Amino acid sequence: MLGSLRVWLGREELDLGPPARRAVLGLLVLAGGEATSQQDLVDALWGERPPRSAVNVLQTHVKHLRRLLEPDRPSRSGSEILPHVGGGYALRWDAVDVDLPHVRGLIAEANDALRDGETGRAAALFGEALRRWRGKPLADLPVLATHPKVVSLVAEHRSLLARYGDAMLAIGAAEEVLTELVEAAADQPLDEPAQARLIRAYHGAGQRATAFRLYQEVRERLVEELGVEPGPELLAAHAALLDDGGPLPAANPRPAVRVPRQLPAEPPGFTGRAIELSLLDELVPEQRDSGGSVAIAAITGTAGAGKTALAVRWAHRMKDRFPDGQFYANLRGHSPGPPATALEVLTRFLSALEIPAERLPADTETASALYRTLMTDRKALVLLDNVDGVEQVRPLLPAGPGCLVLVTARDRMAGLVALHGARRLTLDMLDPGEALELLARILGPERIQAEREAAAEVAGLCAYLPLALRIAAANLADNPGSGIEDYAIELRKGNLLAALTVPGDEQIAVRTAFDLSYAALPAETRRLFRLLSLVPGNDIGVEAVEILTGTSRAGAMLDALAGAHLVEQHAPGRYHFHDLLRRYAADRLESRESPAERESARRRLREWYLRAVDHAAKQSYPHMFRTPLSVPDGPLPAVVKENASEWLETELANVVAVAEDTARTGPRPVAWLLADALRGYFWMSLRQVEWRAAAGAALAAAEEDGDLRARASARFSLADLNFRQGRYRAAVRHYTGALVLARRAGWVEAQAAVLGNLGCAYWQSGRLPAAAARFSRGLELSRRVGRPAGEAVALGNLGLVHWEMGDLPRAAGHYVQALRRYRRIGSRYGEAINLSNLGQVQHARGRTAEAAGLLTRALSLHREAGNRAGEAETLGRLAAVYADLGRIPEALDHARDGLRLARETGEPRGEGEALIALAGVHQRAGHRPDALRRYRQALALLRETGDRYPEIDALIGLATATGDVGQARHALALAERAGYRALRDRAAAAVDSILRG
Missing domain, CATH: 1.10.10.10 (Winged helix-like DNA-binding domain superfamily/Winged helix DNA-binding domain)
Incomplete structure (x- = not known):
């Protein structure tokens, strides 16, 4: 429920x-x-x-x-x-x-513990009850949302969260509960107890200045919206802040974090716009440290006017005024394919703000609320480029008065101006002087001076639009013997003809400049230009263009197009279109190429991507099950043969764009085949935004066609995504759906693969017998169909289960068997994982030197395969080995590197384990405060994710470091309940050690 x-x-x-x-x-x-x-x-x-x-x-x-x-x-x-x-x-x-009585039972037990003075035990029980809430009660049944009993359950959840917060604050664990209290306060902005609790949490976490600011904000909100002053709970929290004594810290109290710096490169050869730049400059002094609202500027205007260039130029000029970060997103308002969703952009921004993957909200409203909360005290610049409409922008507006939002759009953004107080700057054409300056930058001032009147006429005929001017100048630069007057005559003819046929078209000048540049190209280059409009993504590389056009001279022709400003080279060997040019190229394609020729080009490009992704999958993750892919023989990208991970990293956006395009326009099987082949890469790289897009396209295409295998494959991918985000309940739901579909299709190989990952979801949730049963069944099915890769995965997973059950010899035996199979199929990724797991077991068995060798080899293989999560995990394990060998400086270096990598990958369990590893090294080195801090951070993170094994591991470490026998006994009870025999023995040893003093 x-x-x-x-x-x-x-x-x-x-x-x-x-x-x-x-x-x-x-x-x-x-x-x-x-x-x-x-x-x-x-x-x-x-x-x-x-x-x-x-x-x-x-x-x-x-x-x-x-x-x-x-x-x-x-x-x-x-x-x-x-x-x-x-x-x-x-x-x-x-x-x-029913789940509800179980939760109420935990709450009753926690209340009894509070009455008995066992606050720590109460906090743990309240936390356990909270973890059983998967979301709003009956969230999928909006018809019941206002039913009195559902409303009562919502209130019950808020009460539980409040009790948990109070208990955690009482035991001095303010940092560990801060995230939950921030979200609760954001959800109840006028609830005084919730706000008072958050103030106390900030105070307890040492963030006194933030607590004071929050009190002022809440007081102002109450006075403005309700006409009342703060009540006793808020006043008590405020009084405690005042009684704390000492000056307020001058520095920002937030812990050090990576500052997002997402701006694109500055536009080369930027010319003019001095007035517009000064108008934008006026926005910055309006920013205040407190009070007021976020400043918003909207740069609007016709296509080709240089809106993005102006915005990026100004943002680079002012970036030092926004020390807490510069955020950038292209909302693809006029690009091929669907515009970016607000949730897609929020996911990227929240990741940049170091929100762990499993805490990224799945709906726009929640994500926007969290984003606003995190941006409240920041001085940050948010550049939203190529916006389609106001509704795209609203969820992306931060709340902090120190922030500035800069929007570029063709739409006038009237709603943004009226409702959010945005200042609109309508970007017109360049003035005549600036237009001549732009021409002079490309052609040289001497040439402009020699034919100044003709140059002025060219500028006017280009309507003073920067895009048209650059194209005209490039055309003249390619023909130094041709006079500007001659070009003006040609341009004049084109404008006259266009004006007669399409009166009032504001893009006539641009299209005329396009026509002249296009006509000046060789026939083969014109054809390439036309075919580029078929590319689904926003950029393309030289090799892909060669496939699209069927020519080996694409590089030279792309350079010619870039020189004519008909495409832009934004990175070595990578090109993209202005959207006006894409539309122009599509018009030319429609008139010159037959439907059969257009489809032939699209098919060549699709098949090339399918071949390349298939090859990359075989090279990088051959052990991972995927749908068999049949595609005609043909050329492969050079890089994919040498470094599949590098190619996937470069081409990922394009591959996903092809999947989304084929899901809409067909052939639909391409969508799910590409998504399925990418699943292993997504698993290793955790590119969540792209993963969600690819899996969503695959599922839409599969359900449209009704193909059982395709539907199973798409659900499998969505399950893996949820699993990697730590959303185990959602993962189990999707795995179960995929398993049902695979059984209906009689697809035994898929059943084995899904059972393996379903077992992993149960394993991560601490349900070891359920996990072992599914791993064993998956192993049996893989053996039946003769699939050694499936056997390898199942054997490695069984090793994990037996490790956590405390049967170390059996775990080691499974790892050794898995290693043999991984080596047989040539999977470096699988070999690395099992070498690392075997090293961990041998370390626990006292074979420290052997463990060091195994882990060192695993680390090398993980780096070779580009598996950053595996590298982070192995660094932590190697740190523990070095600590046992007395090599403390090396151990600290490895543990810190592991934590940095784990945070970069965004995998919550990995970060928790890295924190435990670093805490353990600090403990061995006698750095007790550092050890306590890291154990508490790990415990707070892992409690949120539901990863029981590492959570209990962290609790044992914390109990040992603090000498808290109550915590150690609680860890012992949790380990016994979950069946973790190895942790049970460690917890029992910790209890004995603490009691002995």
Whole structure:
């Protein structure tokens, strides 16, 4: 109930059917075992105007629910789970297992612990109860959102979070609960206890200045919106701040973080716009340290006017005035494919603000609220380029008065001006003097001076638009023997003809300049220019253009186009279009190339990407299961043969664009084949935005075609994405769906692969027997179909389970068997993982020198394969080995490097384990404060993710470092409950050691 409504029968999740049927079951569960009349159910579902057939529909829903919940019930017999009671229905709580009573039981136990003075135990129990909430109660049933019992559950969750926060603050763990309290306060801006609790948390975490600022903000909000002064809880929190004594820290109290610096390179040869730059300069002094609102400027104007160039130029001039970061996003308002969504941009911005992957919200509203909270005290610049409309921008506006938002758009952004106080700067053409200056930069001042009148006429005929002027100048530069007067005559003719045919078209001048430049190109180069409009992404490399056009001379022709300013070379060997030029090229393509020729070019490019991704997958992650891919033989990119990871990194945006394009326009199988082949790369690199886009395109295409294997593949990819983000419940849901589809399709290899990853989800959640059962079943299926890669994965996973169960010899045996298979199939990635795992086991078995050798070899292979998460994990393990060997400086270096890498990858469990490794080295070195700080950071992070094994590991370390026998006993109880025998033994040893003093 605590999240979307989900039901299992045994181990299989049930598909409950349509929302109304799910709502009926939700209402009956909410009744707590009591009968609910048919009329009450009808009222809840349909309100004041139910259909005439409402009762019949309700009875049909109940009948279907009974069949789902009791598939073996004899016909005509009474239901034991959902009986008819007194003119209504009841769900017998004694016949089913509901999550809500378990949570309430934990809360009751925690309340008893509080009464007994065991605050630490209470905090742990409250935290355990919170982890069982998967989201808003019955989140998938909006029809019940306002039902009194659902509203009551929401209030119950807020109360639980408050009790957890109070308990954590009472035991001095303010830093560990800060994130939860920030989100709770953002969700309840006028709730005084929630705001007071956050003030106390900031105070307890040593962020006194932030606590003072928050108090002032809350007081102003209460006075402005409610007309009241702060109540006793806020006043008490404020008084505690004042009683703390000492001056407020002058520096920003936030911990040191990476400062985002996302601006594109400055535009070369920028000319003019002095007035516009000075107008933008006036915005900066308006920024204040507190009070006021975010400043917004919107640069609007016609295509080709140089909006982006002006914005980027100004942003670089002013970046030092925004020390907390410069954020940039191209919202693709007029680019090929769909515009960027606000959630896509928020995900990137929140990642840049160091929000861990598993905490990235899945909906725009929540992501926007978190973004605003994090930006409140920052002085940052946000540049939103190529905006399609106001709705794209609103969720991306920060709240802090120290921030400035700069928007570029063709739209006038009237809503942004009216509702958000934006200052609009409408960018017109260059003035005549600036236009001549731009021409002189390209052609040289002497040539302009010699034919000044003709140059002025060219500038006027180009409508003083920077894009048209650059193209005209490039055309003249390529023909130094031709006079500017002659070019003006040609340009004049073109403008006259266009004006006669398309009166009032504001882009006539630009298109005329395009026409002249295009006509001056050799025929082969014109054809290449036309075909470039077929590229789905925003840029393209030389090799891909050779495939698209079927010529080996693409590099020289692209250089010619760049010289004519018809394409832009934005990186070595990489080119992109201005969107006006893309549209112009598409028009030329439509008129000159037949549909068959256009499709032939698109097919060549698709097949090239399919071949390349297939080759990269075979080279980089051959052990990972994927859909068999059949594509005609043909050329491969040179780089992919030498360094597949490098090629994937460079071409990823284009490959995803091809997947999205084919999901919309066909052929649809390309979308899911590309997404499936990329799954292994996404798993290693954690490129979440691109992963979500590719998997979403694959699922849309697969469901449109109804292909069972394709649907299973797409669900598998979405499951892996959720798994890597630490969202294990969502991962299990998708894995289960993929498994059902694979069984329906009779696809045994896929079943084995999904079972393996499903087992990993259970393993990460601490359900070791369930994990072992799925790994063993996956191993059996892989052996049946003769797939050694599947065997290798299953054996390695079984090693992990036996490691956590404390059976070290058996774990080592599984790792050795897995290593043999990985080496047989040539998977360096799999070999590295199992070498590292074997090294960890041998270290635990006291074979320290052997462990050092295994881990050193694993580290080298991880670096070779580009697996940064594996590298981070191995660095931490090697640090522990070096600490045992007495090599403390090396151990600290390795542990710090591992933590840095883990944070960069954004994998929460990896970061938690890296923190534990660093804390352990500090403890061995006698650095007790550093060890305590790192253990507490690890514990806070891992409690959020639900990764039980490392969480208990961190708790044992913290208990040992503090000498807290209560914490050690709590760790022992958790380890026993989860079946972690190795941790149980460690926790028991910690209890004995602390008691002995």
